[in-house]
Amino acid sequence: NAGVTQTPKFQVLKTGQSMTLQCAQDMNHNSMYWYRQDPGMGLRLIYYSASEGTTDKGEVPNGYNVSRLNKREFSLRLESAAPSQTSVYFCASSEALLATYEQYFGPGTRLTVT
Amino acid sequence: GQQLNQSPQSMFIQEGEDVSMNCTSSSIFNTWLWYKQEPGEGPVLLIALYKAGELTSNGRLTAQFGITRKDSFLNISASIPSDVGIYFCAGGLSSGSARQLTFGSGTQLTVLP
Numbered sequence: 001n002a003g004v005t006q007t008p009k010f011q012v013l014k015t016g017q018s019m020t021l022q023c024a025q026d027m028n029h030n031s032m033y034w035y036r037q038d039p040g041m042g043l044r045l046i047y048y049s050a051s052e053g054t055t056d057k058g059e060v061p062n063g064y065n066v067s068r069l070n071k072r073e074f075s076l077r078l079e080s081a082a083p084s085q086t087s088v089y090f091c092a093s094s095e096a097l098l099a100t101y102e103q104y105f106g107p108g109t110r111l112t113v114t
Numbered sequence: 115g116q117q118l119n120q121s122p123q124s125m126f127i128q129e130g131e132d133v134s135m136n137c138t139s140s141s142i143f144n145t146w147l148w149y150k151q152e153p154g155e156g157p158v159l160l161i162a163l164y165k166a167g168e169l170t171s172n173g174r175l176t177a178q179f180g181i182t183r184k185d186s187f188l189n190i191s192a193s194i195p196s197d198v199g200i201y202f203c204a205g206g207l208s209s210g211s212a213r214q215l216t217f218g219s220g221t222q223l224t225v226l227p
Contacts, residue, residue, distance in 0.1 A: 031212050042202060042217040043157070050212035090156050094213065101145040101206035101213040105156035
């Protein structure tokens, strides 16, 4: 099992460009999450999907959109990138329908917006 | 939203020493989790705590869920060089049908030989 995989690993964008970050999990988890990590600020939730077909905003959703393509895949889209979106982005998944909060993370996408 | 205060922000210790770090909050959580992140990688789950007062060990790591449900601590005994990394606490609460985590800002641990 690969766990949670993310593509790409690194990306450089110019201001105003768009891109989609891809995430897939092979653990048959119901819930998936997108976080951003900035220096000294820990992880902040952007969007989450409790189950296939549902998505909800997290703490910092502005400037992002998400798609839960199927149970395995959850993508994050930046429509018009801004320098403030320079960050490391992590996807995570969990078996939310059971009594567990344990989330499992992918390796991250390091995004720079110039 | 909830805020977690994680301390210390950074630690420099000698190999073989014990380490202690903690997280406090003004809000109650149902769960406390501890993660470790190494450079260039995603966070890896170390310990999960589900009951107030619970004390759980994972090898040289021991974590406790505070009685008030507003705090947790992590101890590492007899540190070794591979303990280097950033340790994050996370408090868990239910929101609809998803269980969400709030993360602390991390403790950067450096182990000196």
